[in-house]
Amino acid sequence: MRIYGVIFALALTASAHAQDTWPQFRGPASAAVDAKSDLPAKLEPLWNTPIAAVGRGWSSPIVWKDRVYITGVVNDKTPKSRPGLYIEGVFGKSVPGEHEWMLACYSLQKGDLLWKKSLLKAETKSAIHFKNSYASETPITDGERVYAYFGNVGLFCTDMDGKLLWDAKPGTFKTRYGWGTAGSPVLHKGKLFIVHDNEEKSSLLAYDAVSGKLLFSIPRDEKSNWSTPYIWENKLRAELVTTGTDKVRSYDLDGKLLWELKGMSSIAIPTPSATPDLLYVSSGYILDSLRPVYAIRPGAAGDISLGKGETSNKYIAWSQRQTGPYHPSPLLYEGRIYVLYDKGFLACFDAATGKEVYGRQRIDPGQDKFTASPVAADGKIFILSEEGEMFVIRAGPKYEVLAKVDLNGEMCLATPALVRDSVIVRTDRSLIRFGKR
Numbered sequence: 410m411r412i413y414g415v416i417f418a419l420a421l422t423a424s425a426h427a428q429d430t431w432p433q434f435r436g437p438a439s440a441a442v443d444a445k446s447d448l449p450a451k452l453e454p455l456w457n458t459p460i461a462a463v464g465r466g467w468s469s470p471i472v473w474k475d476r477v478y479i480t481g482v483v484n485d486k487t488p489k490s491r492p493g494l495y496i497e498g499v500f501g502k503s504v505p506g507e508h509e510w511m512l513a514c515y516s517l518q519k520g521d522l523l524w525k526k527s528l529l530k531a532e533t534k535s536a537i538h539f540k541n542s543y544a545s546e547t548p549i550t551d552g553e554r555v556y557a558y559f560g561n562v563g564l565f566c567t568d569m570d571g572k573l574l575w576d577a578k579p580g581t582f583k584t585r586y587g588w589g590t591a592g593s594p595v596l597h598k599g600k601l602f603i604v605h606d607n608e609e610k611s612s613l614l615a616y617d618a619v620s621g622k623l624l625f626s627i628p629r630d631e632k633s634n635w636s637t638p639y640i641w642e643n644k645l646r647a648e649l650v651t652t653g654t655d656k657v658r659s660y661d662l663d664g665k666l667l668w669e670l671k672g673m674s675s676i677a678i679p680t681p682s683a684t685p686d687l688l689y690v691s692s693g694y695i696l697d698s699l700r701p702v703y704a705i706r707p708g709a710a711g712d713i714s715l716g717k718g719e720t721s722n723k724y725i726a727w728s729q730r731q732t733g734p735y736h737p738s739p740l741l742y743e744g745r746i747y748v749l750y751d752k753g754f755l756a757c758f759d760a761a762t763g764k765e766v767y768g769r770q771r772i773d774p775g776q777d778k779f780t781a782s783p784v785a786a787d788g789k790i791f792i793l794s795e796e797g798e799m800f801v802i803r804a805g806p807k808y809e810v811l812a813k814v815d816l817n818g819e820m821c822l823a824t825p826a827l828v829r830d831s832v833i834v835r836t837d838r839s840l841i842r843f844g845k846r
Contacts, residue, residue: 428443428444428445428446428827428828428829429472429473429474429828429829430472430473430474430552430828431443431470431471431472431826431827431828431833432471432472432473432549432550432551432552433471433547433548433549433550433593433594433595433596434469434547434549434593434637434680434824435469435637435680435738435782435784435824436784436826436827438640438642439595439637439639439640439680439682440682440741441682441738441740441741441742441782441783441784441785441824442740442741442742442784442785442786442827443784443785443786443787443827443828444786445786446786446787446827446828446829446830446831447787447830447845448786448787448789448827448830448831448832448844448845449845450789450801450811450812451812451845452799452801452812452814452832452843452844452845453843453844453845453846454841454842454843455520455831455842455843455844455846456519456520456841456842457520457839457840457841457842458515458520458521458522458839458840458841459838459839460479460481460513460835460838460839460840461838462483462513462522462525463479463480463481463483463511463513463525464481464482464483464484464487464509464511464544465481465482465483465484465487465542465543465544465837466479466480466481466482466542466543466544466545467490467541467542467544467545467591467822467823468480468481468544468545468546468547468548468593468823468835469547469823469824469825469826469835470823470825470826470833470834470835470840471547471548471549471550471826472517472826472828472829472833473550473552473569474517474552475516475517475518476514476515476516476517476523476569477514477515477516477517477826477833477840478512478513478514478515478548478550478555479512479513479515479548479835479840480510480511480512480513480544480546480547480548480557480559481510481511481513481542481544482508482509482510482511482542482543482544482559483508483509483511484504484506484507484508484509484543485506486504486505486506487504487542487543488504488539489837490539490540490542490820490822490837491540491820492778492795492796492820493777493778493795494695494751494752494778498538498539499586500536500586500587501536501537501538501539501541501584501586501587501588501589502536502537502539502587503533503534503535503536503537503587504533504537504543505532506532507530507531507532508529508530508531508532508533508543509527509529509530510527510528510529510530510543510544510557510559510562510565511525511526511527511528511544512525512526512528512548512555512557512565512567512571513525513526514570514571515840517828517829517833517842520840520842524570524571525571526567526571526573528557528565528567528573528576529562529563529565531562533561533562534581535560535561535562535581535584535589536583536584536587536588536589537587537588537589538586538587538588538589540822541588541589541591542589543559543560543562543589544559545560545589545590545591546558546559546560546590546591546592546593546594547593547637547823547824548593549593549594549595549596549601550569551596551618552569553568553569554566554567554568554569554574554618554619555567555568555569555571556594556596556601556618558593558594558603559590560589560590560591560592560605561580561581561582561584561589561590561607562581563576563577563578563579564576564577564578564579564594564601564603564616566618566621574621575620575621576621577616577621577623579603579605579612579614580605580610582605582607582608582609582610583607583608583609584607584608584633585608585632585633588633588635590607590635591635591678592604592606592634592635592636592637592638593637594637595637595638595639595640595649596618597640597647597649597662598662599617599618599619600615600616600617600618600624600662601615601616601617601618602614602615602638602640602649603615603616603638604629604634604636604637604638604651606629606631606632606633606634606653607632607633608632608633610628611628611629611630611631611632612626612627612628612629613625613626613627613629613638613649613651613660613664614626614627615664625663625664627660627664629651629653629658630655631653631654631655631656632654632655633654634652634653634654634677634678635676635677635678636651636652636653636677636678636679636680636681636692637680638650638651638652638680639651639652639680639681639682639683641659641681641683641688642685643683643685643686643688643707644685644686644707645707645708646661646707647661647662648660648661648662648667649661649662650681650688650690652673652677652679652680652681652690652691652692653673653677654673654674654675654676654677654692655671655673656669656670656671656673657669657670657673657690657703658670659709667709667710668709668710668711668712668713668724669711669712669713669714670690670703670705670712670713670714670725671712671714672699672701672703672714672715673692673699673701674692674693674694674697674699674700674701674733675694675697676692676694676735677692678692678735678736679691679692679693679733679734679736679737679738679739679782680738680782681738682738682739682740682741683741684741684760685707686706686707687704687705687706687726687760687761688704688705688706688707689702689703689704689705689739689741689746689760690702690703690705691703691732691733691734691739691748692733693732693733693734693735693750694735695735695751695752698731699730699731700730700731700732700733700734700735701728701729701730701731701732701733702728702729702732702733702739702746702748702758702763703725703727703728704725704726704727704728704760704763705724705725705726706723706724706725706726708724709724713725715728726761726763727762727763728763729758729763732748732756732758733748734748734749734750734751735750735751736751736779736780737749737750737751737779737780737781737782737783738782738824740782740783740784740785740790741760742785742790742804743788743804743805744759744760744761745757745758745759745760745766745804745805745806746758746759746760747783747785747790747804749779749782749783749792750769750779751778751779751780752777752778752779753771753772753773753776753777753778753779753794754769754770754771754772755769755770755772755783755790755792755802755808756768756769756770757806757808766806767806767807767808770808772792772794772800772802772810773794773798773800773810773813776794776796776798776800778794778795778796779792779793779794779795780795780821780822781793781795781821781822781823781824781825782824784824784825784826784827784832785804785827786827788803788804788805789801789802789803789804789811790802790803790804791825791827791832793816793821793823793824793825793834794821795820795821795822796818796820796821797815797816797817797818797819797820797821797836798813798814798815798816799813799814799816799821799825799832799834799843800812800813800814801813801814814843816834816836816841817836817839819836819837819838819839820836820837821834821835821836821837822837823835823836829844830844830845831843831844832844
């Protein structure tokens with residue numbers, strides 16, 4: 410009994426040091442990093458749970474303590490996504506019939522479905538690209554409530570057991586070519602922020618997280634974007650950074666515009682990342698010649714755009730014109746920026762200077778379709794391909810693939826979660842926890 414007691418105590422100690430939560434898109438502080446996990450390169454499936462009852466969705470899983478939350482939409486007429494970039498089927502379409510927007514909760518320990526909550530049943534005329542979904546925004550939690558946002562449909566707040574507390578309808582507007590929406594909400598000190606960019610009436614919205622009261626709605630001179638906003642807590646102040654096709658804009662937490670930056674590609678998707686000393690923003694539509702990455706210093710004010718031929722100025726520490734990714738958000742990890750490209754290449758840059766550490770490396774000759782953002786823990790980078798493989802890459806100045814994990818060929822667009830020495834993956838059919846047995 411004494412031996413078992415020692416083993417149990419050691420297990421509790423390990424768990425206490427592991428990260429307990431992954432509360433939003435890309436985890437704590439939206440950093441996409443778990444600094445505490447102990448993860449082997451060879452990952453084993455700990456459980457695998459079908460999620461058909463929740464419907465279709467490309468939102469990422471979030472985790473709070475012993476629970477995993479995901480969203481989805483049930484509708485039998487929703488077309489199945491297929492991997493890859495393609496020029497046919499450019500225009501989105503509305504899906505006929507009644508839709509049911511769902512929030513579901515699973516056991517982190519065993520993968521069992523604990524409950525599912527129907528948040529809304531309705532028909533919708535909102536169009537989506539067939540590679541998108543009506544549940545692509547990742548929910549967010551503060552440990553007391555879960556906030557599920559569905560773009561053109563609405564925002565729903567529940568308690569941790571799925572009881573609806575309040576909801577809000579920011580409005581239904583057309584998106585570019587009918588592609589739909591994807592930017593997730595962010596939370597900071599009791600305020601819930603949403604960037605509701607579209608073709609008709611773009612706005613920055615803030616809600617009281619407890620009551621659902623609309624605190625402000627600020628018009629934005631922007632069109633459709635799919636980037637999740639970012640809270641940058643630097644050494645001078647806290648800022649809400651929004652990436653747009655026309656401009657990157659930063660606001661204080663009361664909605665006052667602080668600075669703006671022109672010079673993005675024609676489609677904005679990646680989420681920013683930062684240290685207290687530098688903010689990194691990017692966009693990289695594959696057919697544009699300008700696919701930039703910018704490193705921005707704290708304290709910026711007004712228009713900080715670069716002049717012709719400039720690569721830096723008072724507030725821009727450095728920039729790269731042709732290194733930005735299209736879909737995946739860059740990963741800032743241990744002083745380096747890792748950029749994953751949709752066609753299956755990974756490049757690495759020094760975060761302080763922007764200098765190339767290594768150029769584009771082909772991840773796998775047989776894999777050329779990547780959308781989910783990379784995440785990192787324990788000196789390793791975890792990358793999902795759309796076609797159902799997870800690649801484990803060694804973090805550092807030398808490129809090295811450590812392992813490849815089979816996801817049963819199930820399509821993957823959702824960025825994984827890292828928590829409790831494990832990787833939580835959402836595919837089009839399953840929720841899977843990987844770790845070491």
